[in-house]
């Protein structure tokens with residue numbers, strides 16, 4: 001259908017969603033559609049939704065309104081986790097024309113024969129059990145680094161989480177396909193690849209459509225480290241119980257994997273971890289952090305933590321606060337617990353008042369700022385490699401070192417998507433690090 005109809009995309013949520021939007025956008029391109037920015041006038045608007053985002057429903061309505069403002073006659077399509085979990089709710093939003101569930105989102109171009117607005121939305125959803133097959137994806141062209149999907153779904157049963165209900169069972173891409181995608185991305189001049197999925201430490205499960213583990217996450221890491229042309233490989237987020245010491249040791253001596261680990265903790269209280277039905281106790285978390293810091297002292301460690309989970313007394317919260325305060329970590333991502341339908345936690349007693357959740361969240365974000373500053377200070381006067389991004393932010397170009405220190409320098413378009421050796425000098429008032437080049441040809 002070679003027509004120059006215009007399509008625009010809006011993605012909510014995680015790196016996995018961005019990799020899938022980018023892949024779906026490429027399928028539109030191969031059908032002859034022209035991709036435009038979401039703020040521009042388009043014939044079709046595709047919104048890739050998230051079920052974890054705070055106020056996901058309000059966000060979705062605002063985005064639909066934005067599309068309608070750009071072109072009130074446009075065909076609006078909702079895909080993604082929220083579309084799988086609550087198709088009727090999205091279909092009821094004024095302006096939505098089509099809602100596709102998990103099994104249909106990659107077949108979206110099959111639904112474009114008739115783009116006339118009917119005044120109501122068609123729903124093509126499914127039982128999540130039907131979404132047991134794997135769709136490969138990676139992001140390209142939207143950012144400096146590419147998000148490479150290697151795994152989807154999750155078999156864990158954390159009591160606060162809806163992701164298994166939105167994305168289905170744990171399943172993986174076959175190893176050769178991942179390596180091919182990585183080579184393809186590298187050939188496009190992308191310098192950094194971020195491995196993404198839902199529970200990537202479970203990589204290998206369902207690789208060939210069954211429950212068996214053909215390969216492990218460590219096999220994947222070792223194989224990717226051999227791929228020609230990739231400068232950097234970053235592990236997005238990995239469960240502590242699935243981050244094997246062998247993997248940590250391998251990353252420490254690898255060619256391309258960077259010393260940056262993002263490891264969900266969720267709580268520093270074993271009592272709360274049990275109620276969350278997490279698969280480790282805090283002692284294992286301490287062991288992982290010390291293993292990393294032993295073999296990679298300059299490694300960056302990011303931590304996900306939830307505050308206000310049902311039953312989290314002041315005492316349990318302070319246990320989490322003190323636990324994190326004592327741990328050699330670099331920053332926190334703090335989430336306020338919010339009830340999700342069809343999750344066991346939503347039925348639990350001892351609900352923590354919203355104001356308390358807010359107060360605790362503020363305290364942990366304060367702790368995160370302190371940790372990040374301490375980590376950045378520990379890196380001053382040391383040499384690193386920076387990958388510059390592509391945006392001119394108030395006259396500056398930003399970039400990240402391999403160990404995730406954010407740096408900046410006056411805007412220079414020649415630096416976009418380039419790697420440079422630098423020495424970290426000082427932390428600016430905005431918390432971003434200034435540096436000097438460690439390359440004679442790049443005199444300061």
Ligand code: SF4
Nearest residue numbers: 154156157158161163
């Ligand atoms: S590991 Fe737990 S929190 Fe993470 S996606 Fe699976 S069920 Fe959700």
